[in-house]
Amino acid sequence: MMVGDLILRNFGAEYADMLVESFQEIKTEELQRVTEQRHLGSPETVIMHMGTNDLRTTRNIDFVLGEVYAFFGYGKEEIPKCRLVLSGVLIGRDGSLWLIGVLNDNYDLGLTFVDPNTWIEDGDFARDGLYLNGRGKRRLRQLNIRDIELDFVRIGRE
Numbered sequence: 001m002m003v004g005d006l007i008l009r010n011f012g013a014e015y016a017d018m019l020v021e022s023f024q025e026i027k028t029e030e031l032q033r034v035t036e037q038r039h040l041g042s043p044e045t046v047i048m049h050m051g052t053n054d055l056r057t058t059r060n061i062d063f064v065l066g067e068v069y070a071f072f073g074y075g076k077e078e079i080p081k082c083r084l085v086l087s088g089v090l091i092g093r094d095g096s097l098w099l100i101g102v103l104n105d106n107y108d109l110g111l112t113f114v115d116p117n118t119w120i121e122d123g124d125f126a127r128d129g130l131y132l133n134g135r136g137k138r139r140l141r142q143l144n145i146r147d148i149e150l151d152f153v154r155i156g157r158e
Contacts, residue, residue, distance in 0.1 A: 002144075003035060004049030007090065007131055011141065019043070027054045028067035032074055042079060047114075047144050048072075049087040051103060061103050085112040087144060090120060090132075119143040 001019045002008055008022035023034065028050045050071065054064040068086070075084050089103055120143075124136030132140060 001043040001045070002047045002049065003031060004047075004087070005053055007052070008049055009131075011137055025053050026050075027057070028064070028071050032067075032071045036074070036078075043082055045083045045085060046075065046079070047085040047087055048075070051089045055089060055103060064103060083112065085114060085144065087140070088113065088115045088117065090116050114144055116140050116143060 001021075002011060003021045004023075005026050006022050006024050008020050011020045011022065021034075021038075023031065026034070031048075031050055048071070051064055051068055054067055055061075058064060072084055072086070075082070119139055120132070120136055121139075124132055124139055126133045126136075
């Protein structure tokens, strides 16, 4: 399962076993309220892409971190056997490189963190510079799957 903002729109359409919920300009607190109202079931893995819209509107890193921590606390409580994965904030044309870097560097949630900026290139964004094009979505999906698989291997060896 993947949940997050519109960057996930049409994400995973070719995978029958992947549920994707994307919401326009949703912030972390709103995403938590939406997921609380829905029955998520018991997915094996939930990838959460959040923080972008929070950072755009507040530009306060401590506030954004607090909202993300609260959401992951909720996720751990509601679906304790699920692997929670945080997909970091992408650096698009409108993003502050410094703010996004600080935010992504400060995520310390005791779960799998995927920094999409290590994988996504300028050519992976649509003309607006905010959303991913088809290639970018494929690359982000590959990154998430790769990092989740690597995390399973690492945990299995401990």
